[in-house]
Amino acid sequence: MRLTQGPTRAAQQTPDLAATVFGGRTRTWRESQDRVARFAAALRALGVETGDRVAILSLNRDDYHEVQLAVPWSGGVTVPVNTRWSVEEIAFSLADSGTRVLIVEHTFRTMVPGILERAPGVGTVIHVGDDVGDGEHAYEDLIARHDPVPDALRGGDDLAAIYYTGGTTGRPKGVMLSHANLLSSALGTAATEHFLVPGGRLLHTAPMFHLADGAAWVARNLVGGTHVIVPGFDPVGVGSAVAEHEVTDALLVPTMIQMLVDSPEAASYDLSSFQRVVYGASPISEAVLDRAAKRLPTAEFSQLYGMTELSPVCTILTPDDHGRDGLRRSAGRAAPHSEVRVVDDEDRDVPPGTVGEIVSRGPHVMLGYWNRPEETDTALRGGWMHTGDGGFLDEHGYLFVVDRIKDMIVSGGENVYSAEVENALARHPAVSSCAVIGVPDEQWGERVHAVVVIAPGASTTAEELRDHCRALIAGYKCPRSVEFVEALPISGAGKILKRELRAPYWETAGRGVS
Template sequence: MHLTQPLHRAVQQQPHQPLTVSGTRERTAPQIAHNVARLAGALRELGVGPGDRVVIVAFNSDRYFEALMTTWWLGAVATLINRNWSAVEVADAVSGVGARCILVDEECLPLVGGLDAETSTVYLGDGPAPAEMASYEDLIAAGPVVADVRAGGDTLAALIYSGGTTGRPKAVMHSHRSLTISILSSTGYARSCEPGGSALVMAPLFHIAALLGMLAQTVVGGTLVFANRFDPDEVLGLIADRAINTMTSIPSMLQLLYNHQAFPDTDVTSVRSIVYGAAPMPAAILDHAMAAFPNANFVQGYGMTETAVIVSLLGADHRAGGARLRSAGRASLHAEVLVMGDDGEEAPRGTVGEIVTRGEHVMLGYWNNPEETAAALRGGWLHTGDLGYMDDDGYIYIVDRAKDMIITGGENVYSAEVEDVIANHPAVLRCAVIGLPDTRWGERVHAVVVLAPGGVATAEEIRGHVKAQIAGYKAPRTVDFVDALATTATGKTDKRFMRRLYT
């Protein structure tokens, strides 16, 4: 299967129903196919061909969807950039993948100002394009129609960024096969989308979970309703006005929705499926969410960027309640999953080990990073770095995350990256960054700092120092100044002790 196939299917089977709704724009599948075929022709004239990397840095919209389809129509590689990155991080990514073309919207223009002028840039916003950029609508109007190359199988389809053990983002390589197998399997295993229904696309599309949730709805047919960004007022309005059936969320989003002052007066009875993941779901938030959306089936997805999101799913068990609500569900239809002990063999049920998976959903590897690829894909398994156990019925329970990753508001933050930035502050001698439980964000980034002799700094200065160099969501929300860091018997920083101390 190729990733443009859902668009061709929609043209054939739902030519009159809107496929995308974005602000005041509504477009049917034939209209979108018209745009895609012509934009593909225009990009081909700009030198984009099969295998070339096409960077998209934008907020959610119908044009983001069309940009993805255009890239795959050409057999090129969609490279999805986190719009919360700094301009330096974006430039590093664009250079690192050797991008042929960049598509950017109005709000993300500051992120691409210093890029190589030889890379073609297409403006996704409304109105005239800035100097040195091509207009999206003008390219569609002038572009020749080209045929879909229908790339599929193990052809590289997307580069989606995931943090690494060094703290630097890595470009995860996914094929048409790995993405489509996850889409098809998840729709068959759990009620994660409504055939012919309407899906609210509110989580940012540079996250693979939001991307696959959107594509899953396209596969089964229906309408995609785009929220430019997550704003509770806008989201609640769209749910009511568009009779939204399904949406992909993170716990903090659900909490902000049901706590919003407008929620009691909003009709949410149309919502029949809510898929969540990316961060731990506290029991209290889940209980409130299920009460707030009484008609919704809740589906939890566990996985990572490297596994095309889905490794396991917890679906119908939600309404049944009980201890299994603490689990990450059972292996999805396409995935082999086991808990591996230190000896490389499957651990006995109930025994903690590393969660590993294999199957066609697993990434091809990391772009231009054979060492990290070999470390992750060893012995025929993708090693998640997550620790957990499996019960006698195959339910997976996560107990810890290796690599000290912090998930705050659905964003992955790697402590090593933040520590490197804090350590560069002239007043800092040593530091450690950990994740602490947070009722709103799931986890918050917390820094423990040892100042150099004579050094003076405040928590706000540390936060500002970090925000000036990397994305703002990576900055510590809280900072504690201490005389010395806790260490293990071998002299290593004892983050486990610190988490217990500050929790």
């Protein structure tokens, strides 16, 4: 199968059904298919050949849906760009992936000169929006000037997309996902009958560059229906979109759910069309889930656990599971396409209830990390994806995630690797040494917390360090709190003992991961 197959079927079987709804604009599946084929022709005319990388830097919009289909239609590989990254981070991902074409929405056009300076391999810029700059191509003009071309029919194990995720070494890693990877995850999740309503309306409010939303996008294309798209998340915008367009499905991170159900402004909107709400990226508190169930009584809640390297779904906690004692803190059981084990340091299964590393095997497991063969071999040793997450299985196969083996922080549904933040902090002249950890936060689940040792004779402030980091990394990765200490705890092997730094914050939290 291929990513373009579902939309092609929709254009044949439901040509007049709305494919996308965005900002008062509706495009049918027939119209969408025609625009996809025309833009694919434009990409080919601009020199995109089989396997070439095409990046998109944009807020959520209907054009994003078209680009994600047109790139494989042309034979290319999609590189979704994190809109919250700094110029330096974006440029690294484009240079690392060898991206040739950058599609950029007008919101981010001021970043383009800096990106091109740092990623000179990007030879073509396509502008979505008004006021096209010198040397840029206009997205709508390209569609208007080119006739449709046949689908390149890329599929199966062909590379479909490279999703960049935080790296433990301080640099993002490109996760290579095939058509089969993405479709296997979507099909397996849809097979549970708890993911999306067939023929329903899916709300895109989580960022479309993120694979959590991407997984829902793939599934909606497979089972048919409509994409209702808003630029980003805000409670009023979501409430308005749900009420106006009778949205049936949404994928939200817990922070979004909390903000939606607690918003006085959103309370006036009719949300009774909701039938399925899927959440993931971080756990949700019992209190928020209870409030959400009262505010959205027509909706079933499911939790998905996974990671980009798993395309991304690994386990599912179904609506029925949510009503069973003791299971709300579980991440669910293996999805139909996924095998799950918990292993020790020598990759041997541990008994039920014993904490070890969570590993997964199946057609959803990534092809590997772009240009990183050694890290790929380590992650996929023995044919299993080693997640770096610690957890245990109970006697019925329910997975409980209890801690992260890798030093990753999940703040508001976004992954933050401590090494990235530490590398940024260490570039400040007043910082002698530092460690970054995740600590409990009522709003964000976890917040990025820095523990800093000041260099002799130097001085700085928490605000100064945050400003310094903002120039180097995305704002959501910057420390929300800073603690100054005389020295960091060090093990006999010379490693910083982060567990000791975390302990005072997590002792009363009731679990190792918020």
